[in-house]
Amino acid sequence: MHAPAFDPLSESFARNPYAAYAQLRDLTEPFYYADVDSWMLTKAADVEAVALNKTMLRSRDHLLSEADRKAEQRKMNWHDMPHHERFVQTNLLESEGETHARLRKLVFREFTAAMIARQRATIQAFVDHLLDELNACDTFDFVEDFAAHVPGHIIGRVIGVPDADCPQLRIWSEQVVRFFNVGCDDTDKQVAEQATKEFYEYLLTLVEARRKAPAEDLMSRMVEHRDAGRMTEDELVATTMLILMAGHGSTIDVLGSGMHALLRFPDQHQKLREDPGLINLAVQEMFRFESPLPYFHRFATEETEVGGRVFPAGTRFGLLYGAANRDPARFDNADRFDVTRSPNRHIAFGGGTHFCLGNHLARLDMDVIFTTLNQRFACIELVREPIYKPGLSVRGPVSLDIAVRRR
DSSP states (O other): OOOOOOOTTSHHHHHOHHHHHHHHHTSSSOEEEGGGTEEEEOSHHHHHHHHHOTTEESOOGGGSOHHHHHHHHHHHTOOSOHHHHHHTTTSTTTOOHHHHHHHHHHHHTTSOHHHHHHHHHHHHHHHHHHHHHTTTOSEEEIIIIIGGGHHHHHHHHHHTOOGGGHHHHHHHHHHHHGGGSTTOOHHHHHHHHHHHHHHHHHHHHHHHHHHHSOOSSHHHHHHHHHHTTSSOHHHHHHHHHHHHHHHHHHHHHHHHHHHHHHHHOHHHHHHHHHOGGGHHHHHHHHHHHTOSSOEEEEEESSOEEETTEEEOTTOEEEEEHHHHTTOTTTSTTTTSOOTTOOSOOOOTTOOGGGOOTTHHHHHHHHHHHHHHHHHHEEEEEESSOOOBOOSSSOOOBSOOEEEEEEO
16 A cells, blocks of 8 residues: 655645555554654554553653764754753753653642642532633634633642733743744744743743742642752753643643534533533543644664564654544544543553543543533534644644533
8 A cells, every 4th residue: 555645734734634544554553754754653553552661762862972962953953942952952851861750750740639639629619610611702702712721720729820911921831842843943943942032031020939938839849859859950940841731732722622523523512411421421522532632753763573573772753642532443433532431541641651640630620611601501513623733742623613502
């Protein structure tokens, strides 16, 4: 079979990437995508195997000489970005080995089940406030007028960011994350570097404020870790920046695509209305059906067999979570949104040492939001088909105009 055309920057891919993913899954071996120098994995079994394989690393910088590392940076156009290199290219997500284990342990102990559960009342109050402000509106943009305001404010409160500053943090986060997508140019590079610099300078002021006056928040505890020598100041800033970036965009995207899924499949929305106890299953299905972070990568550190072919050490694999989560070999009626789907072994949160730390908080956001929407509104309808973000690394609607009828 000839290799299919694969253009993740096209409008057709933004509308429906799953047709392209299905063509790639039908190939007898992984597809090489030259634009990111990666062998793309689309089958659930292959993606999961690589994600869980401890010899597959997110970063191979510690295996390269300094000259080779610099050459790799230039190849990816990730050079000449001092703040981005310092706080984004070397954060918890991009680290491996002892550094990754140490930082992950420090952060993981803060995201306890008890801490997550304590956020429910805060999320509920904030969601109610936003919906009260929209009380005079019969139509509104679900993404920009509502969903975009929730995740950043919640993770901001967990960290200790004042509510008034959260909108700016969302802007910086999106400007930094956008540079991870394929097809970025030097303008995107400059924007990402400037956003990282301003983000860093803002966080320094917050660190100093918590040093002088500790509070009951994550920033105060990380300042304690820094002062005790368990993390450096750069690691503190990079980790906080990562948590804020992860807590913004992907949750906004899955809220938008989750709402769209309910409106595309009204029978499933009705099931959820009739049985609110299905919310946990429904939220998991939203992550499977439209994975908000559909692409990550891993490097092979030794020769390995993947998808029926042997690859040498150093091979870069593209893990297409969005494709794996629609694999009919794992999911019955994979292209159907089903709020009762169980079991649901999706891979939207990644796997192994890089499993998403914030997944419980994101799911709680969605639990409160969709439960409250169904309680408040007797009817929610789609005004027009949304336009989805282009690219390989993110999946979510730019906007989602809905019409509502209150109870």
